[in-house]
Amino acid sequence: MKKKVLEVNDLRINFKTYAGVVQAVRGVSFELYEGETLAIVGESGSGKSVTSNALMKLIPQPPGIYAGGEINFNGRNIIPLSEKEMMKVRGNDISMIFQDPMTALNPTMRIGAQITEVLLKHKKVTNKDEAKKRAVELLDQVGIPFPEKRYKAYPHELSGGMRQRVVIAIALAADPKLLIADEPTTALDVTIQAQILELMKELQKKSNTSIIFITHDLGVVANVADRVAVMYAGQIVEYGTVEDIFYNPQHPYTWGLLGSMPDLNNSTDELLMAIPGSPPNLIDPPKGDAFAPRNEFAMKIDFEMEPPMFKVSDTHYAKTWLLHPDAPKMPVPEAVARRIKGYQQEGM
Template sequence: MMKKKLLEVNDLQINFKTYAGIVQAVRGVSFDLYEGETLAIVGESGSGKSVTSNAIMKLIPQPPGIYAGGEILFDGRDIVPLTEKEMSKVRGNEIAMIFQDPMTALNPTMRVGKQITEVILKHNKKVTSAEAKERAIKLLDLVGIPMPEKRFRQYPHEFSGGMRQRVVIAIALAADPKLLIADEPTTALDVTIQAQILELMKDIQKKRNTSIIFITHDLGVVANVADRVAVMYAGQIVEYGTVNDIFYNPRHPYTWGLLGSMPDLKNNEKEELRTIPGSPPDLIHPPKGDAFAARNEFALAIDYEKEPPMFKISDTHYAKTWLLHPDAPQIPIPDAIQKRIQGYLEEAENSGK
C-alpha cells in the first residue's frame, strides 16, 4: 500500500539577521513525511533542527528571521507564502506542536481546561463551549490524566512535570491535527516519565494515524520512536534514512560520531565517553566545502574545497559525504562503532524483531 505523502520540504533556507551578520541557520533542507510516520531529526545544539520545525509552523519571528528560499508543501499546498491569517487556520488545526519544557509551555494564570477548549473553539466554529468541555475532558482522559473533570478546573502549577507534558500533548491533539511536531518533548523530563510520554505518543499515533516530526538530540529516543531519521549538521541534513539504515549502516562520519558519543551500556565495556572533537562552525560565514570537514578525522582534501552532494546509498538511505564517491578511498566504519552496531543487531534479534 502506498502511503500518502503529507509533508514535503524542498530546499528550505532560513536566515536570521543579526548585528554580527546574516546567520544561515537552515541551508537547504529537504525531506518527505508520509501519513502515520515518524521522522526524527537529530543533531547537536545549533544544528538547525528547532529552526526547521518552527519554520514548518511559520513561528519564526520575521524580522529577524527570513525565509530565504525553498518550499514547504503540506498536503500539496505550499505554506511559505501564506499570510498570518491563513496560517492561523493551519496552526493548531492541521499542524500542532509539542514544546520542550512543559513547565513553561502552559499559561500559568489560565485554567488547564480553558487552555484546551481554546483550541477546540478556535478551529471548530460550530462547537458549543459545553461540547468543547466534554471533548477536552475526553482528551485529558486519552493522555492518561486521572480525574479529568477535577483536573479540568485546575491551574498548571497544580500539575507535576509529566502531567503537564500530557496536558501539552492534549492541547496539541485538541483539533485533531494531521501533523504533530514534537520539539524535544522529553528532554525536560526524568527518564521514567520520558518512557511514559514516548509510549503515549506512539499509542496516539497508532489510534489517530498522525504523522510526527520528532526533534531530539537523544539517539536512544530515536531508536524507540522513529521510522525515518534525518541527521542534521550546520543547517543541513547530512544523512537521511530509515531507523535501520541509520543505526545498522551509518555512512556519514558525523553519524558515526553521534553513535559513538552515546554511552555503550550493552557491550558492558569500560571505555571513556567518546566525543566529537571541535565545535560546530560559525553559520554567519559557513566554511567552504563540507561544513563537517574540520571535525572529521576522515576528511579528504576535496572536503575543504567542494561541498559534497547527497549520495544515494539505497532507495531510502542518503548521505552527504565525499566518502561515498566511487573514487573515494574505502573507509570502514570505525571498530568501536561497528561493535555497537553489532550490539544493537544482537539485541534486536533477541527481542525477536
C-alpha cells in the same frame, strides 16, 4: 500507497544580525507521509528547531528571512501565506509540542480552559458542556489520572510529566494531520521520558497522525521513528530509515552521534567517542564539507568542495565524500561498530 502530507524542497532560512547574516537552514529537503514519524536529529545549533518553527511559519520576520525553497503541506506551499491564512493552518492542521511544558502553558489559566479554548476555536465546538466533556476525554486519553479533577487544576499543581501530557492533549485537540514535537522529553527524567514516547506512539496508531520529532539524542528515536534525518550546520547530512541509520550509518557525524551513546546492556567499561570541536559559525559557513574540521577521516577534498548527497540505497542517502567511488574505504570506528552490533542483537 500512503498519502504525502509534507514535502520540503531546498528550504533556506537566514537571520539578519548585527554581526552578519546567519544561514541557519541551508537547502533542507525531505518528505513525510501519512501516519509516519520522521526524526530530525542533531546538536544544538544544527538548525533542527529553526526548521520545525519554519514549518509552522513561526520564524519572526524580521530578523528571519525565508530565503528560498518550498514547504508544501497537503500540496500547497505555505511560505507565501499571510499570517491570517496561517492561523487557520496552525492548530487545525499542524500542531506543535514544545520543549518546556511550563512555558507552553498559561500559568494563570486552568488546564481545562486551555484545552476547551482550542476546541471552541479550531473544532468549532459551540457547546461549552460538549467542549468540557471532550477536554476530559483528551486528558484521559493522554494518561492523566482523575481527569475531571485535573481539568480544574492550574499548571503549577501538576508534575513535569503531567504538564507535558497536557501539552500533548492540547496539541491533539484539533485532530491535526501533522504534529511537530520539538524536544518534547528533554526536560523530563528518563522514566517519564519513556512513558511520553510510548504515549505518542499509541496516540499515533489511533489517529494516523504524521509526526516530526526533533531531538539532539539519537538514542531517543530508535523505537519511535520510521525515518531519520541527521542535521549538521543547517543541512541534512544523512537521511534514511531507522534501520539504515542505526545498522548502516555512513556519515562521520552520524558515527560520532552513535559512538557517543553509552550501551546500557554492556556491563564492561567502554570508551565512548567524542566529537571534537564545535559546530561552525553560520555567518560564514566553511568552504567544502562543514563537518571537515571535526572529522578525523577528512580528506583534502573535504576542505575544498561541498559533497553531494550520495545514494546508498533507495531509502538511504549521505552527504560525504567517503562515498565517492575513488575514496579510501574507512572502517567504522570501534565504538560505533559496538553500538551497531548491540542494536542488531536487541532487534531494534
